[in-house]
Amino acid sequence: MISSIAELIADRLGTMPAGERRAAQTLIANYPMIGLKTVAEFSAAAGVSSPTILRFVARLGFQNYPEFQSSLQDELAAQLQSPATRTLNPPSPGGGTVSPMLEATLDNMRETFRHLSDKQLADIAARLADRRGKTFLIGGRFTDPLARYMA
Numbered sequence: 001m002i003s004s005i006a007e008l009i010a011d012r013l014g015t016m017p018a019g020e021r022r023a024a025q026t027l028i029a030n031y032p033m034i035g036l037k038t039v040a041e042f043s044a045a046a047g048v049s050s051p052t053i054l055r056f057v058a059r060l061g062f063q064n065y066p067e068f069q070s071s072l073q074d075e076l077a078a079q080l081q082s083p084a085t086r087t088l089n090p091p092s093p094g095g096g097t098v099s100p101m102l103e104a105t106l107d108n109m110r111e112t113f114r115h116l117s118d119k120q121l122a123d124i125a126a127r128l129a130d131r132r133g134k135t136f137l138i139g140g141r142f143t144d145p146l147a148r149y150m151a
Contacts, residue, residue: 003111004075005035005060005068005071005072006028006031006032007115008060009024009027009028009060010115011115012059012060016056016059019048019049019052019055020048020052020056020059022046022047022048023042023043023052023053023056024056025046026042026045026046026047027042027046030045032072032075032076034046035068035069035072036069036073036076039053039054039065053065137150137151
């Protein structure tokens with residue numbers, strides 16, 4: 001099940017014409033903020049026409065640009081939700097002794113890897129194994145210690 005616009009884009013990127021692909025790549029590179037701007041600002045940033053942005057939005061399954069923006073806003077609101085309130089969900093129906101926080105973390109990891117192709121995973125592994133290049137790791141409020149530990 002696709003749960004975000006970014007996942008929807010990853011799923012459909014291969015079927016998009018070049019202009020819509022540029023719009024998709026611009027959105028992913030500036031996710032989700034560029035999608036919250038006007039069609040004209042989005043199209044200028046992507047280097048495509050405004051109608052191309054509207055076709056891109058329609059290809060993702062939205063009736064219009066405001067509906068697309070509303071979905072982005074809903075995603076952003078869910079991301080900004082307090083981690084404490086996210087863990088108040090009841091345990092999974094499996095009835096195990098796994099805490100809801102751990103179960104949510106495992107679900108997030110499964111979902112992340114589900115959207116990476118074998119080629120992307122191989123590229124990541126090769127990049128991490130190459131000691132000549134530099135790899136930058138960053139984290140947020142909760143994931144910064146994980147990034148430091150990995151480094």
